Amino acid sequence: MKAILLKHTADAEKLAGVAAFTSCSPEGSDELMNTKTKEECDKFLKRVLNYGHHSVIEHASFTFSVEGISRACTHQIVRHRIASYTQQSQRYVKFKELGFVMPPSIEKNEEAKKIYLEAMKNASSAYETLLNCGIKAEDARYVYPNASHTNIMITMNARELWHFFSLRCCTRAQWELREIAEKMLAEVKKVAPLLFENAGASCVRLGYCPEGSLGCGRYPTLKQLKEKEAN
Amino acid sequence: MKAILLKHTADAEKLAGVAAFTSCSPEGSDELMNTKTKEECDKFLKRVLNYGHHSVIEHASFTFSVEGISRACTHQIVRHRIASYTQQSQRYVKFKELGFVMPPSIEKNEEAKKIYLEAMKNASSAYETLLNCGIKAEDARYVYPNASHTNIMITMNARELWHFFSLRCCTRAQWELREIAEKMLAEVKKVAPLLFENAGASCVRLGYCPEGSLGCGRYPTLKQLKEKEAN
Amino acid sequence: MKAILLKHTADAEKLAGVAAFTSCSPEGSDELMNTKTKEECDKFLKRVLNYGHHSVIEHASFTFSVEGISRACTHQIVRHRIASYTQQSQRYVKFKELGFVMPPSIEKNEEAKKIYLEAMKNASSAYETLLNCGIKAEDARYVYPNASHTNIMITMNARELWHFFSLRCCTRAQWELREIAEKMLAEVKKVAPLLFENAGASCVRLGYCPEGSLGCGRYPTLKQLKEKEAN
Amino acid sequence: MKAILLKHTADAEKLAGVAAFTSCSPEGSDELMNTKTKEECDKFLKRVLNYGHHSVIEHASFTFSVEGISRACTHQIVRHRIASYTQQSQRYVKFKELGFVMPPSIEKNEEAKKIYLEAMKNASSAYETLLNCGIKAEDARYVYPNASHTNIMITMNARELWHFFSLRCCTRAQWELREIAEKMLAEVKKVAPLLFENAGASCVRLGYCPEGSLGCGRYPTLKQLKEKEAN
Numbered sequence: 001m002k003a004i005l006l007k008h009t010a011d012a013e014k015l016a017g018v019a020a021f022t023s024c025s026p027e028g029s030d031e032l033m034n035t036k037t038k039e040e041c042d043k044f045l046k047r048v049l050n051y052g053h054h055s056v057i058e059h060a061s062f063t064f065s066v067e068g069i070s071r072a073c074t075h076q077i078v079r080h081r082i083a084s085y086t087q088q089s090q091r092y093v094k095f096k097e098l099g100f101v102m103p104p105s106i107e108k109n110e111e112a113k114k115i116y117l118e119a120m121k122n123a124s125s126a127y128e129t130l131l132n133c134g135i136k137a138e139d140a141r142y143v144y145p146n147a148s149h150t151n152i153m154i155t156m157n158a159r160e161l162w163h164f165f166s167l168r169c170c171t172r173a174q175w176e177l178r179e180i181a182e183k184m185l186a187e188v189k190k191v192a193p194l195l196f197e198n199a200g201a202s203c204v205r206l207g208y209c210p211e212g213s214l215g216c217g218r219y220p221t222l223k224q225l226k227e228k229e230a231n
Numbered sequence: 232m233k234a235i236l237l238k239h240t241a242d243a244e245k246l247a248g249v250a251a252f253t254s255c256s257p258e259g260s261d262e263l264m265n266t267k268t269k270e271e272c273d274k275f276l277k278r279v280l281n282y283g284h285h286s287v288i289e290h291a292s293f294t295f296s297v298e299g300i301s302r303a304c305t306h307q308i309v310r311h312r313i314a315s316y317t318q319q320s321q322r323y324v325k326f327k328e329l330g331f332v333m334p335p336s337i338e339k340n341e342e343a344k345k346i347y348l349e350a351m352k353n354a355s356s357a358y359e360t361l362l363n364c365g366i367k368a369e370d371a372r373y374v375y376p377n378a379s380h381t382n383i384m385i386t387m388n389a390r391e392l393w394h395f396f397s398l399r400c401c402t403r404a405q406w407e408l409r410e411i412a413e414k415m416l417a418e419v420k421k422v423a424p425l426l427f428e429n430a431g432a433s434c435v436r437l438g439y440c441p442e443g444s445l446g447c448g449r450y451p452t453l454k455q456l457k458e459k460e461a462n
Numbered sequence: 463m464k465a466i467l468l469k470h471t472a473d474a475e476k477l478a479g480v481a482a483f484t485s486c487s488p489e490g491s492d493e494l495m496n497t498k499t500k501e502e503c504d505k506f507l508k509r510v511l512n513y514g515h516h517s518v519i520e521h522a523s524f525t526f527s528v529e530g531i532s533r534a535c536t537h538q539i540v541r542h543r544i545a546s547y548t549q550q551s552q553r554y555v556k557f558k559e560l561g562f563v564m565p566p567s568i569e570k571n572e573e574a575k576k577i578y579l580e581a582m583k584n585a586s587s588a589y590e591t592l593l594n595c596g597i598k599a600e601d602a603r604y605v606y607p608n609a610s611h612t613n614i615m616i617t618m619n620a621r622e623l624w625h626f627f628s629l630r631c632c633t634r635a636q637w638e639l640r641e642i643a644e645k646m647l648a649e650v651k652k653v654a655p656l657l658f659e660n661a662g663a664s665c666v667r668l669g670y671c672p673e674g675s676l677g678c679g680r681y682p683t684l685k686q687l688k689e690k691e692a693n
Numbered sequence: 694m695k696a697i698l699l700k701h702t703a704d705a706e707k708l709a710g711v712a713a714f715t716s717c718s719p720e721g722s723d724e725l726m727n728t729k730t731k732e733e734c735d736k737f738l739k740r741v742l743n744y745g746h747h748s749v750i751e752h753a754s755f756t757f758s759v760e761g762i763s764r765a766c767t768h769q770i771v772r773h774r775i776a777s778y779t780q781q782s783q784r785y786v787k788f789k790e791l792g793f794v795m796p797p798s799i800e801k802n803e804e805a806k807k808i809y810l811e812a813m814k815n816a817s818s819a820y821e822t823l824l825n826c827g828i829k830a831e832d833a834r835y836v837y838p839n840a841s842h843t844n845i846m847i848t849m850n851a852r853e854l855w856h857f858f859s860l861r862c863c864t865r866a867q868w869e870l871r872e873i874a875e876k877m878l879a880e881v882k883k884v885a886p887l888l889f890e891n892a893g894a895s896c897v898r899l900g901y902c903p904e905g906s907l908g909c910g911r912y913p914t915l916k917q918l919k920e921k922e923a924n
Contacts, residue, residue: 002721006708007705007708008703009702009703010702012700015699015756022846023779023785024781024785026788028781029760029779029844029846030699030758059700059848063702063752065721065722066721068721070373071306074306075302075305075306078306078309079309084752085310086712086713086716087715087716088716088717088718090377092716093717093718101373103366105366105370106361109364109365111364112364112365112366116373116374119374120374122353122354122357123350123376126350126353129346130346130347135337139337142347144377145373145377146302146372146374146375146377147374151720152715153711153712153715153722155751155850157754157848174322206684207688211513212512214513222668233492237491237492238473238474238521239471240470240471241469246469251548253550253615254548254549254554255550255555256550257555257557259527260527260613261466261468261527264527282905282907283903283904286548290525290546290617292617294471296490296491298492315520315521317482317491317517317521318484318485319484320485324486324488382490384484384491386523437915441745442744442745443744453900456919457918534834534835536768537764540771540772543774552839553867562835563835565828565832565835567829567832568828571826574826577819578823578836580819581816581819581836582836584819585815585836588808588809595802595805595808597798603765603839604763604794604799604840605809605816608764608834608837609835
C-alpha cells in the first residue's frame, strides 16, 4: 500500500495566508502576495485556523497517488464528495493476476489465512477462466473480491483533507482507510506543516471524543468533560 | 434488482415552475406559489428547460431505494458527487448468505455460468468459515465478490438526475448501472413527467452522440452532423 | 423580511430514520419503509444523531421562500455551496421603486436614519433617471444599494441546514442573516421537530463556544472548559 | 479590473495526462508520472478531452486574484458552487473612499454618466457620514452601491473552469463577468495551453448555440443545424 503526494498547489501555505489577509485588507490578493512576508502570512494563518476558520485553506489543493489498496477501501474513500478521483478501471484493465490486500486479523490467524489465500486463488482462477470463455473483463471482474488491488488518484483541498483526517485517522475508522489517511497526513505535513499542524483524528485536536459512547476511550466524551466541570 | 422511488419533494413540478418565475418577477416565491396556476407554471418551466436552463429544477429532490445490485455497480454510482447516499454496510451487517448479481453475458454462456456459480459458492463459504474462525464481518467481507448484493438509498435533485440519466442511460454505460438508471427514470416520469420529459441518454435529446468516435452509431456524431450541413 | 417553508421532502423524518436502518439491516429501504414504525425510526434516528452521524438526514430536503432581505445578505447566503438557489434578478426585473432594508443600528439613531433614508431616495431616483436616459435595468442597478430588497428561493438538505444554523444562529453572524436563520429554523421545527431538535448555534448544542476568543462570552471556550476540568 | 493567476497545481497538464492513463493502466499514478513522457501524456489527454471526458482535468486547480470588480458581479460569480472563494469583507474593512465600476453603457452616455457619478458621490458621502454618526462599517455599507469595488480570490479546478468559461465567455453573459472570464481564460492559457485549448463560450467549441432562440445569432441553433441536415 502506498500513498504518495504527487503534486500540489505551489506555495500552498503562503497562498492560504494571503487568502486570510484578503478578507480584511484594502489590497487585493496579488498585491498582498508581493507585500506580505511568509512570516506575516504564517502568523496570521495560524491565528485564523485557531478560530476554526478553515475556508482560506481551501485554495490549496493536494493530489495523491494511492496504490495497492482494496476496492473495499476505495468504495469508502470515494464517498468523500468534495474531492476529485481517477481510479483504475476494472472495466478497461484486463488483469494478468489478482493483486490483493490481506486484513491483519486474517494475516495473524493461521487457519483464516489459509482459507483467505485459497479464496483469492479461486477468485483469480475463475476470472481467468471466464476471460478464456470469451467473457469480457468488465463482466469477469464480478468474481473478483473486495480485497482486489486498485490504484486511485485523489485530489482534495486542505480543508477537505482536514475533514478526511478527522474522520479517518480515528481508531473507529476502517483499518485500511485509517492506514492510508495516516500516510496521506504524513505526506502533506512534509510540504505544508503549518497548514496541517493540528490535523488528525478529531479527538487529538478537541481534547474530547465527538463520537460519544461509540468512542475508543482514549479521550473523554464531551458529556464527561462537562460533568467534570460541573463538579 | 429494484429501483423504487421512496419519497420526493412535494409538488415538485409546481415548485420548479415557481422557481423559474421567481428569477424574473417582482413577487416572491411564496406569493407566486399562491397566484400562479399549475398550467402557467408548466408552460413557463417547459420554456426554460428548452433553453437548457436547468438550475430551477434543483429545488426538486427524489429519493430512491435501489436494492439487490452489485457493489461493482454502487462503486460507480457513488462517484456521482452531487447526491446523498446511505448504503448497506458490509462492516456492520453479518450476511447469512451471499446474494449476488450475474452478468447477462455469463448467464447465457453455459460454461461461464458454471464457473461463476462455483466462484460465488466458494466466496460464500470462505466468508462463513472466516466468521467461524473468529474473523469479524468487516474483514471477512474482503473475500466477498464485486457481484455481492447491496442496498443503497439515493437522493438526487432533478438537475443531477438529468445529468445521471444523460450518462447512464447511454449504451456505453455499464449494463447494470444502465438498467438501474432506466428504472429510476421510469419511476420519476410517473410523478413528474414534465420535469423529466426529455431526460435520458444525451443523444436522444441532442440528436447527436457527444461521445464522438466512441459512440454506438445510433446517432451521428456532432462532427458528422456538421459535415452533412456543410455539404 | 419573510422566511417561509414552501415545500419539503414528504415524510422527511421517517425517511431519515429508514436511511439509518438501511446501513445496518439486511433489508432494503423500501421494505424498511413498510415494516418499521415511525416510533422505531424516531428512536433510532435520535440515537444516530446523538453520535453526530448526520449523513442520513441529507435525504430530507427543504425549500424556503426568503423575501424582502437585502442583497448584502443574499451575497453571504449564497456562499453556502451545498444548496440550490433561485434569486430575483436585477438584470431582468425592472424595479418600479426601491424596496430596502434598514439596519436596526441606523433605525434607532435619528441622525443616521435621516442620512440613510436620503441615501435610499438618491439611489432610487438615480436608477429611475438612468432608465429614462435609455440605460438598461441591468446597468442602472449598479447604483442600487446593498440594502436593496431581493427575493430568493433556497433549498438545503437537513444536514446542510444544521451547518447553516450552527454558523448563522450564532451571535457573531451578521444580524440580518441571523434573523433569517432563526426564522428558517422555526419553520423546519414545525414540520420536522426531531430532525432539528438540537439544531441552532453551535454553542447551544456543544456547551462551549467553538470560536475561541472571538466568542460572545455566553458560553465558555473549549480551552476554558478543559482548564476547569484540570482543576 | 484585474484577473491574475496567482498560483496553480504544479505540472498541471502532466498531472491530468497521468490521471487519464491511471484509469486504464496496470501501473499506479506515481509510476506513470515517472515513466510517461510529457508528449505521451499530452497526446492521450488530447484524445480524452476530445471524447468530452473531462473528469481527469479536475486534478489541476487554479487560483486567481480578481480585483476591482463590482459586488454586483461577485454576487453572480459566487453562485458557481464548485469553487473556493475568499472575498474582501465589507463588514471588516472600513473603506476610506468608494472605488466603483462604471458600466460602458453609462460611460458613453453623457447625461447618464453625470447622474451615475453623482450617485456614487452621494453613496460615498452617506457612508462616511454614517461612520461619523457612530454606525459600524458593517451597517454603513448598506448604502454602498452594487457598483462598489471588491477583491476576491477564486480557486477552481480545470473542469469547473471549462464550465465557467462555457457560460461566462458567452455574449449573453453579463458584460462585467464576461470581461473577467475572458481575462481568466487568457491567464490559464499561458500556463496550460493544452488543458484549455478549446475552452471558451460553448458555441465556439460546439459549432452551435445551446441557448436556442435566446442566442446572439453568431452560430446556428442545434435545431437549425439539424434542419439543414435534413434538407
